[in-house]
Amino acid sequence: MSEHLFLSHTCSLMQRSQSNKTKPNQTKPFCSNRSLTMSPSDPEEGSRNDYDIDDHEISLALSRPIQLQRLYHLSHYLPRADLPTFPNPLDHNPFFHPYDGFYVSPTDVILRQIVYDLASSSAPNSSYHLAYHRAGPRSRIFFDPSEVHAAIVTCGGLCPGLNTVIRELVVGLWELYGVRHIFGIPSGYRGFYSADPVPLNPKLVHSWHKIGGTALQTSRGGFDLQKIVNSIQDRRFNQLYVIGGDGTMRGAVKIFNEIRSRGFKIVVTAIPKTVDNDVGIIDRSFGFQTAVETAQQAINAAHVEAESAVNGIGLVKLMGRSTGHIALHATLSSRDVDCCLIPENDFCLEGEGGLFEFLGLRLKENGHAVVVVAEGAGQNMIPRSDSQKEEKDESGNSVFLDVGAWLKSELKSWWARDHPGELFTVKYIDPTYMIRAVPANATDNLYCTLLAHSTIHGVMAVYTGFVSGPINGNYVYIPLAEVAESKNEVNTGDHKWAWVRSITNQPDFVKS
Numbered sequence: 327m328s329e330h331l332f333l334s335h336t337c338s339l340m341q342r343s344q345s346n347k348t349k350p351n352q353t354k355p356f357c358s359n360r361s362l363t364m365s366p367s368d369p370e371e372g373s374r375n376d377y378d379i380d381d382h383e384i385s386l387a388l389s390r391p392i393q394l395q396r397l398y399h400l401s402h403y404l405p406r407a408d409l410p411t412f413p414n415p416l417d418h419n420p421f422f423h424p425y426d427g428f429y430v431s432p433t434d435v436i437l438r439q440i441v442y443d444l445a446s447s448s449a450p451n452s453s454y455h456l457a458y459h460r461a462g463p464r465s466r467i468f469f470d471p472s473e474v475h476a477a478i479v480t481c482g483g484l485c486p487g488l489n490t491v492i493r494e495l496v497v498g499l500w501e502l503y504g505v506r507h508i509f510g511i512p513s514g515y516r517g518f519y520s521a522d523p524v525p526l527n528p529k530l531v532h533s534w535h536k537i538g539g540t541a542l543q544t545s546r547g548g549f550d551l552q553k554i555v556n557s558i559q560d561r562r563f564n565q566l567y568v569i570g571g572d573g574t575m576r577g578a579v580k581i582f583n584e585i586r587s588r589g590f591k592i593v594v595t596a597i598p599k600t601v602d603n604d605v606g607i608i609d610r611s612f613g614f615q616t617a618v619e620t621a622q623q624a625i626n627a628a629h630v631e632a633e634s635a636v637n638g639i640g641l642v643k644l645m646g647r648s649t650g651h652i653a654l655h656a657t658l659s660s661r662d663v664d665c666c667l668i669p670e671n672d673f674c675l676e677g678e679g680g681l682f683e684f685l686g687l688r689l690k691e692n693g694h695a696v697v698v699v700a701e702g703a704g705q706n707m708i709p710r711s712d713s714q715k716e717e718k719d720e721s722g723n724s725v726f727l728d729v730g731a732w733l734k735s736e737l738k739s740w741w742a743r744d745h746p747g748e749l750f751t752v753k754y755i756d757p758t759y760m761i762r763a764v765p766a767n768a769t770d771n772l773y774c775t776l777l778a779h780s781t782i783h784g785v786m787a788v789y790t791g792f793v794s795g796p797i798n799g800n801y802v803y804i805p806l807a808e809v810a811e812s813k814n815e816v817n818t819g820d821h822k823w824a825w826v827r828s829i830t831n832q833p834d835f836v837k838s
């Protein structure tokens with residue numbers, strides 16, 4: 327799945343770097359502050375210290391090959407004769423003026439990593455620079471727009487921006503490429519074989535970006551591969567846009583493989599949807615910022631309630647099945663939070679270093695405290711029956727118990743035991759669905775638009791089995807299977823989590 331490209335700029339950077347070695351007084355590339363970048367090859371400038379960068383190390387780092395993550399293209403399994411090409415209709419779109427460089431070529435790439443330690447050759451992947459195909463319009467397309475039959479489906483839980491993505495897929499296909507056969511599949515994967523497709527057009531979807539949820543409806547479970555692919559074939563769909571989270575994408579990989587093995591001229595693409603921001607590789611998922619913003623209202627309310635009570639604790643549970651991104655970002659944005667609990671960190675309640683001790687001190691100092699807990703945190707501590715242990719939703723995801731309700735009850739028991747007769751209040755706010763059922767904010771709406779349009783461009787170029795998404799702020803095409811298996815967890819060793827801890831002053835809550 328990979329090929330090596332030695333790009334000419336790599337060579338030219340190497341040459342620049344090497345030529346600097348022989349002309350010590352010239353400005354070196356990548357050394358912004360000459361006084362901090364003495365090279366050991368310049369004896370008159372002193373001996374090597376911590377700020378030194380060896381030219382040889384720079385050359386080595388820059389001379390690494392670029393490994394391009396290859397994408398599936400219909401030409402990989404269909405004869406070229408079945409894939410006539412057409413000029414991109416954007417050539418004649420009155421609103422576009424394709425200039426030199428407007429169209430993206432297969433050699434346009436975006437590097438996965440932009441932060442490098444030039445001196446490190448032992449770091450993972452350091453033997454090459456990983457790159458992805460840049461997203462964007464191609465000069466030639468492989469679909470006659472009049473023959474396109476596009477199907478759009480939304481699966482899994484809600485996320486702000488779902489309707490915007492659908493809207494922009496419809497408007498983009500219609501306005502940019504002249505596609506007129508666009509259909510919504512109602513109620514998730516099961517809708518392929520249990521419902522009639524709904525014809526979509528720009529007029530119908532015009533104001534959908536202002537509405538939360540998904541106008542196409544969604545569901546969990548109901549993934550029947552053969553029925554889905556048969557339905558796609560029977561209805562002559564040749565473009566499939568699947569919008570959903572990790573489960574949906576694992577399903578999309580199976581659909582893609584089945585379509586490929588049947589040799590159909592059908593493109594499959596997925597648009598990652600996860601309010602939890604738990605999908606890896608891409609910078610962030612759409613709707614996440616809206617969810618964090620909406621969570622502020624719950625935190626503010628918890629703070630007001632806590633402050634207005636004697637020994638008041640405001641407890642807010644936020645979404646995050648296996649990752650604590652929403653809780654973390656909401657905590658960082660709020661500054662009213664005393665403690666943030668996430669699934670990536672175990673915590674203990676009792677004893678020295680435990681949550682109760684910490685909150686007891688906060689109440690003593692401030693008279694109140696605000697706790698934010700992600701829904702997946704502390705699940706291993708909540709007592710559950712055998713049937714609860716086994717419980718799964720229709721998609722096979724484990725059903726979590728309510729960590730907020732459990733924590734509230736534990737807090738009350740602790741206080742009654744250790745501070746009998748003293749006033750104490752816990753106000754538990756569970757805004758779960760409120761943070762994901764809202765329409766996307768302006769930033770997420772714009773993001774959804776770019777996501778939808780960059781996806782359409784890739785599909786019209788008949789890349790298949792791919793996901794479009796931003797890496798380092800640039801839109802790229804990533805193999806679907808890679809995204810489906812990726813995970814984005816909070817790195818509790820990095821600066822962001824340290825920042826949470828420095829704001830809240832919370833300890834690790836480990837048993838001492």
Ligand SMILES: Nc1ncnc2c1ncn2[C@@H]1O[C@H](COP(=O)(O)OP(=O)(O)O)[C@@H](O)[C@H]1O
Pocket residue numbers: 481482483514515516545546547548549570571572573574575576577578580599720721723
């Ligand atoms: N491993 C899998 N293989 C095939 N389909 C799956 C898989 N996991 C989930 N699905 C299907 O994907 C859809 C959404 O999955 P779910 O886990 O509920 O949400 P999300 O996609 O948001 O993670 C459901 O219809 C489910 O049946």
Ligand SMILES: O=P(O)(O)OC[C@H]1O[C@](O)(COP(=O)(O)O)[C@@H](O)[C@@H]1O
Pocket residue numbers: 482483484571572573599600601602645646647701719762
């Ligand atoms: O009640 P539902 O609809 O199953 O949704 C609850 C789950 O959905 C989520 O919001 C998102 O999950 P998915 O993106 O995997 O669908 C989780 O945070 C939460 O556990």
Ligand SMILES: [Mg+2]
Pocket residue numbers: 482571572573
């Ligand atoms: Mg999921």
